[in-house]
Every structure is written in structure tokens, then in C-alpha cells.
Amino acid sequence: MTVRQSIVFNGDLGSGKSTVSVEIAERLGMRRVSVGDLYRQMAQERQMTALQLNLHAELDQAVDGYVDQLQRDIAASGEPLVMDSRLAWHFFTDALKVHMITEPGEAARRVLLRPSGPAESYTSLEEAKAKLKERSDSERNRFLVRYGVDKARLRNYDLVCDTTRAAPAEVIAHIVDAYEGRLAADVLRDAPPLLLLDPARVYPTEDVQNLRGLWEGDFVGAVGAAGDRALEPLSIGYSGEYFFVVDGHRRLSAALQNGFTLVPARLVAEADEPVVGGLTATEYFTRQCRAGTVHDWEAAHKIELPLPEHALRAPDAVLAGDPVAGA
Numbered sequence: 001m002t003v004r005q006s007i008v009f010n011g012d013l014g015s016g017k018s019t020v021s022v023e024i025a026e027r028l029g030m031r032r033v034s035v036g037d038l039y040r041q042m043a044q045e046r047q048m049t050a051l052q053l054n055l056h057a058e059l060d061q062a063v064d065g066y067v068d069q070l071q072r073d074i075a076a077s078g079e080p081l082v083m084d085s086r087l088a089w090h091f092f093t094d095a096l097k098v099h100m101i102t103e104p105g106e107a108a109r110r111v112l113l114r115p116s117g118p119a120e121s122y123t124s125l126e127e128a129k130a131k132l133k134e135r136s137d138s139e140r141n142r143f144l145v146r147y148g149v150d151k152a153r154l155r156n157y158d159l160v161c162d163t164t165r166a167a168p169a170e171v172i173a174h175i176v177d178a179y180e181g182r183l184a185a186d187v188l189r190d191a192p193p194l195l196l197l198d199p200a201r202v203y204p205t206e207d208v209q210n211l212r213g214l215w216e217g218d219f220v221g222a223v224g225a226a227g228d229r230a231l232e233p234l235s236i237g238y239s240g241e242y243f244f245v246v247d248g249h250r251r252l253s254a255a256l257q258n259g260f261t262l263v264p265a266r267l268v269a270e271a272d273e274p275v276v277g278g279l280t281a282t283e284y285f286t287r288q289c290r291a292g293t294v295h296d297w298e299a300a301h302k303i304e305l306p307l308p309e310h311a312l313r314a315p316d317a318v319l320a321g322d323p324v325a326g327a
Contacts, residue, residue, distance in 0.1 A: 006030075006081050007179060008088035010151065011100030012136045014107025016163040016171065017084050020100070023172050025082035028179075033074060035067055035085035049121075086139060089156055090149055096179050099157040099193070100171075103164045103201065104129055154193055154238055154270055162198040166261040171196075174262060177229070184233055187266050195236055195243070195265040199255040202236070202263075203244040203305060204297040205288035214253045214300075223251070224258035231255065231263055238270035239285040242308055246275060246284075256301045286310045 007024060009017045018034065025032035043049060071091045074083070089097040102110075108128035122128035143151055154160055159178055163171050174196055177183035187194045213219065223231060234248030245252055246268050255263045269275035275284045291311040298305055 006075075006079075006083060006092055006095040007098060007175075008083040008085060008092050008095045009098050009100060010086050010089050010157070011098075011102075012086075012107060013132050014110040015100040015102045016110075016168060017100055019168050020163075020171055020175065021082050021084045023168070024175060027172070027176060028082070030080055030082045032082040032084065035071065035083070035088070038067060038070075086151065087143065087147075090143075090147060096159060097157045098159045098161060098175060099154070101160065101162050101164075104133065106164050108132055154195075154267055158188055158192045158194065159196065160193050160267075161196040162201060162262070164198045164201060166198065170262065174229075183229055184264050184266075187233055187264070191266055193267055194233075195267055196262045197234075197236065197243055197265055199252055199260055199263045200301075200303045201243065201305070202234075202252055202265075203242055203285070203289050203308065204249060204252075204293055205244050205246070205285070206249055207293050208296045208300050211249050211253075213250055215257075219250070220254045220257050223254040228255065228260045228263055231260075234263060234265040235268045236265040237268055237275050237281040237285060239282040240271075240309075242285060242289075244285050244289055253301065256303065 007021075007028075007030075009021045011017045018036070021032055021034075024030075043052070068087070068091070071083070071085060071088055074081070075088075075092045075095075083092065083095070088095070089099070105125070108122075108125050111132065112122060112125060112128050122131060140151055143149055149156065159175065161171055161175065166174075174183060178188060178194060178196075184194045208214070231251055231254075232248075234251055235246040236248075237244050237246050243265075248265070252263065269281040269284075271282055272280045275281045277284075279287065285308070289308060289311065291307055294305050294307055294311060297303075
């Protein structure tokens, strides 16, 4: 970036916000503020769990009001800093807004492995996964009602980073490169958000047998030698919790064959936004990503992709249509 500004981090528990924001603040010489720490302290003082405080905050506006004013004051100060907060993106205008995501089971595993306090503890992976979802849903509903904003909408952010398999050092290096203008600066400038996705969690929308050149040795080798930062960003759609390829199957395949844990991408449509042929992102994904398409892609790349809900409900024959995606 040409202008030194703040970096604000949003993301659910287990996405790695604390680890990444602490290191980035140290590397860039910025002060770090964690709203999560403040909420945990408030929960302990009230002898509540973090989830109980979230549910209480839906009824008592004073809980959010105090924290909101604190964030407004910090944003107005003009101090460049690193902010770890699920709502700072709403209050900060001159900031790189980073949204961190991870696979829910992996998030639950991470939370279980770290020391727990009286405000936040779980007895099993299943309980952790369920409670984390409940807490996230509570926050989302509260933000929708109180502020009229949806934290799940990707266009709220400048950078979306999937931390499911990427090591913290890799995530940190990519975010710093984006912040300092060395990574996909055109996407961040002209059409944010920049997506840094785990290629093993991106869904195909074309059958493998219809795609040419996936195993071309020279191309795959060149991608591996250049690294993920040199890869032309994929064109990606987003429907609910699913990322899918609109254009870039060949690049995605090469990334998987080279063992990349992050690939750059641009968001072309999410949810009800139009993507191709008058279809919304959700309609396109439902039409193009069939059970057979997913199974064949999995087998070809030796990965596992949970079947999307629509593919579990309907046979391929019902969802089949003429291919409309590019490679």
C-alpha cells in the first residue's frame, strides 16, 4: 500500500486471528488492540461464557455500546494499528480489512487444543464445533439487527484468507505482501476482495474429462517453480459456505499438483449476484457442481471435498446442464 494505514482482522474463533495479528503488529511496528480480549474479560467479570455474553448482548445494548465507542475513538485517532475485532471493518474506513476463515472442524480442533478459561471451554470436538457455530450465528444476527451489516458478506473486506492448511508464517507473509502492495495489488485496488484460498477447498464446476491440459507437465512445472504468488488470480464465485471456480480450473489443478496451500483469486460473484448467463452465483453453483463432478475432481487430485447440500439432495441427472464455465 502507498499509504500507511491500519490493518483490521475479522474472523471466527479458531481462524488464527490472534496468532497472525500479534506477529504482524510486531513485524510492522504497530500497536495491537484485541476486542476479543476485552469481551472475554467482560464475560469473566459477569461469570458468563463467551457465548452467554453474546446472547446477553442481543438484549443489552450497553455491552456492544461500550466496545463500539472504543473502536470509533480508536479509528478516529488516525493511529496506524492492528485491530483484532469482529466488527472493526465496520468502523474503520482507512484500513486493510482482513477476514480470516477456516474449515469448521479444523477451527474446533484448534480451539480444543489451546488452554481454556472460565469464559470459554468445551468437552469434545463436536461440542466445540456446535458452540462455535452458535456463537458465530449469534454475532451475525446481532450485527444484522443492530448495525444492518452482514459479517458473512465477503465484499465487506479487502482480503479474505483461508487458514485451514496454511502455516501461520505463510499466512503472515501473504498478508504483509498484500498490505505493502507486492501481492495482487490490482485486485485490491480495483476489485476487492482479494481471496487467498486453500485450493483443496475450492469446488470445480466442470467435469474433469471436459478439461484439457490439466496434466500438462510444462505448465504444472512452471507454476510450481514460480510459486503461488506468481499465479494469475482465479475467478471465483461464492455461495453460502462454498467457493467454486468460474474460470481457472487449469491453474487450480496445477496448484493442487504442486501442493500449494494458498492461491490468489478474485471474487466475481457471491450469493444473488449475477455470474454467467444470467445465473446468480448460487444458481450457477447448483447447476454446475454435481456429485459426479466433485467425486471425479477428488479422485484426480487425491483430496476430499464434502458434497454441497444441493448435490446431496438431487441426482446428477436433475442438475445437469450444458457447460458454461471456462478453464
